[in-house]
Amino acid sequence: MKLEKILLILSTLGILILIFLTQTTTPTYKGTINSIQSSNNKIIIHLENSSTELILFNTQHLNLNKGDTINFQGREDTYKNQSQIIIDKIINQK
Amino acid sequence: MLTIITTFFLGIITGTFTGLIPGIHINLVTLSMLSLPLIINLPITILLIFITAMAITHTFIDFIPSIFLGAPDEDTGLGVLPGHELLIHGEGHRAVKLTLLGSTIAIISLALIIPIFITTIPTIYPFLQRMMAFFLIWIAIFLVYSEKESKTKAVLIFILAGFLGLASLNMNIEQPLLPLLTGLFGTSTIIHSIKSKTIIPKQGINKLDIDKKEIIKPTIATVLVSPICSFFPGLGSSQAAIIGSEITGKLNREQFLILLGSINTLIMSISFVTLFLFQKSRTGAAFAISQITQITIANLWTILTTILLSAIIAIPLTLLISKQISKHIHKIPYTKISITILIFLIAIITYFSGILGLLTLTVATLLGLTAIEFHTRRSFLMGAILIPTIIFYLPF
Numbered sequence: 001m002k003l004e005k006i007l008l009i010l011s012t013l014g015i016l017i018l019i020f021l022t023q024t025t026t027p028t029y030k031g032t033i034n035s036i037q038s039s040n041n042k043i044i045i046h047l048e049n050s051s052t053e054l055i056l057f058n059t060q061h062l063n064l065n066k067g068d069t070i071n072f073q074g075r076e077d078t079y080k081n082q083s084q085i086i087i088d089k090i091i092n093q094k
Numbered sequence: 095m096l097t098i099i100t101t102f103f104l105g106i107i108t109g110t111f112t113g114l115i116p117g118i119h120i121n122l123v124t125l126s127m128l129s130l131p132l133i134i135n136l137p138i139t140i141l142l143i144f145i146t147a148m149a150i151t152h153t154f155i156d157f158i159p160s161i162f163l164g165a166p167d168e169d170t171g172l173g174v175l176p177g178h179e180l181l182i183h184g185e186g187h188r189a190v191k192l193t194l195l196g197s198t199i200a201i202i203s204l205a206l207i208i209p210i211f212i213t214t215i216p217t218i219y220p221f222l223q224r225m226m227a228f229f230l231i232w233i234a235i236f237l238v239y240s241e242k243e244s245k246t247k248a249v250l251i252f253i254l255a256g257f258l259g260l261a262s263l264n265m266n267i268e269q270p271l272l273p274l275l276t277g278l279f280g281t282s283t284i285i286h287s288i289k290s291k292t293i294i295p296k297q298g299i300n301k302l303d304i305d306k307k308e309i310i311k312p313t314i315a316t317v318l319v320s321p322i323c324s325f326f327p328g329l330g331s332s333q334a335a336i337i338g339s340e341i342t343g344k345l346n347r348e349q350f351l352i353l354l355g356s357i358n359t360l361i362m363s364i365s366f367v368t369l370f371l372f373q374k375s376r377t378g379a380a381f382a383i384s385q386i387t388q389i390t391i392a393n394l395w396t397i398l399t400t401i402l403l404s405a406i407i408a409i410p411l412t413l414l415i416s417k418q419i420s421k422h423i424h425k426i427p428y429t430k431i432s433i434t435i436l437i438f439l440i441a442i443i444t445y446f447s448g449i450l451g452l453l454t455l456t457v458a459t460l461l462g463l464t465a466i467e468f469h470t471r472r473s474f475l476m477g478a479i480l481i482p483t484i485i486f487y488l489p490f
Contacts, residue, residue: 004467011254011464014457018261021450025266 026073029085033068045070052083056090069093101140102400105147106407112148113155114415115438120152121271121378128385138387139396146366146400149379153359154408155415157193162186162419163284163435176347178287184295186423190416191302192348194409196355199313200320201405203356204363204398211321211364216371227487230326233337234480240340243469251465252474256481258461262454263482273443273451277458278465278475281439285459286466288432297420304348312353315342320360324368324376334361336473359405366397 031047031054038044045054045064054072064070074087112120124145127133133141161177180189222229234252241248255278262274315338323334334357339345345353365377370389375381383389389397443451458478465472 004464007460007464007467008250011258011457011460014453014460015254015257015261018265018454018457019257021453022261022264022266025450028266 026088028071028073030069030071033064033066033070035066036064052085054085054087056087064092097140098143101144102147102403105144105400106151106404106411108144109148109151109404109408110155110411110415113152114158119272119275119378120149121381123148124378124382128382133386138393141386142383142393142396143400145379145382146397147404149362149377150359150401150404151408151411153362154194154197154405154412156358157190157355158412158416158419161189161193162416162423163431176351179347180351181294181297184298186294186297187299187416187420188302189351190412192304192351193355193358194412195302195304195309196312196316196352196357197359198405198409199309199352200316200356200359200363201402203313203317203320203360204401207317207321207360207364208367208398211367212371215321219372224489226326227484227489230480230484230487233326234477234484236340237336237471237473240336241471241474243471247468247470248474251461251468251470252477253481254461254464255475255477258454258458259478259480259482260485262458262478265450265454267447267450267454269446269451270454273447273455274458274478276439276443277455277460278462278478279472281436281455281459282462282466284432284436284439285463288429288436291429294424294428296424299417299420308346308349309352311342311345312338312349312356315339315345315353316356316360318342320357321364323357324361324364336471363401366394366401370394 031050033045034048035046036043041057043056043064045056047054054074055077070090070092072085072087072090074085074089077084077086108123109120112123127145157177161181177186177189177193180186238245238248238252258278259274262270267273315335318341319334319338323337335350335354338353338357339350362377362379365375365380366383366389368374368376369380369384370391370393373384373388375384383397387393440452440455443455447454462472462475465475
């Protein structure tokens, strides 16, 4: 088989794999905490330069402060016309 | 005053570094810079001078790795072939001088273009913005139509690049453009040159002898095309150069290099004016400025002065670096340099974009190599940016 055909097949396969990965992997977001509110076993986080609220239900072993940079994964939601992300996973980078 | 001068030269040094090292783009520096907390405390003028000096110097220097190492960025991708041809004939330094001549023309043309741009573009901009997707589609069709080799292969590469771009930009990776563009234009070229076992002859360092008439066509093309392309997202210097060369008629190798140099510098310079007029950032440098401040007329004057001063420094600097490389490149084993750069690029991308970035780089490299084997113009690989941009701007 000619080299150009092999390269074309490999490129196409690679692109398909990348498309598959974009459909299956959960995006990770990054942001800096602007404010934190705690209430009824949940934490509401507001980020700098973002109107979306982050909702965190599992609050154990977390020491979050204003100004901390966080990486998080979660699902988008809307509650009373307020855009929210319900956090599944969060990492504090400080 | 001392702070301003220091900042200016720091910008020149950083632009030289980003221009010379393949894979390190000014976008990377500006994005890293924006994430630094100390940015808030620095005066706006200082930041403007640094970013502008770095960006303009970069546009002068970045043809050096493209011509001598075959390792371009997205703006110099098309310069590889004519530049490499001259390098093989011992005229690498001449190729750099031609792009430098183009950049110099761009700086002089700015005096003519900016007043016209400021007075006319705001009137037609709302119309252009509404029609953006259709203009970009028309440009894509124009690029395919102007392809001299197989049009089918060109369309195939363009569409595959589009899918690759969509996948990469939607993937959960840091700096997705870095592996994408490095693979499409950088690593694929390097692997191809390793495979071709390129031997670099001794390079001549002669005076640039070019007929003044030969400068006219690329100058006209630059003046006509750069202002329009400078506010179309997804269009880089390479696409602008193709459109320009189609408008003015056939350009020879030397004229094409002049055109690439001039468009590369002009698009960068005009991007600051575009930011001032429409608050739209078309380049990484303009984006960085947009994140720092709302650009005023005073800021614009600072930027334009910095552009002029940077060019005055960047011209002899580029000549000096190119001359030194020309003197020594034949002594250094080219394959070893290429392999070193390849390893360096892989390391940089793995560091910044992780394993998924490395996967993107691999696929982009394969597609870049496919385009080379197809003998298709590499600008079709810019479908990776153009197609996602067209989709974004479609009104439905």
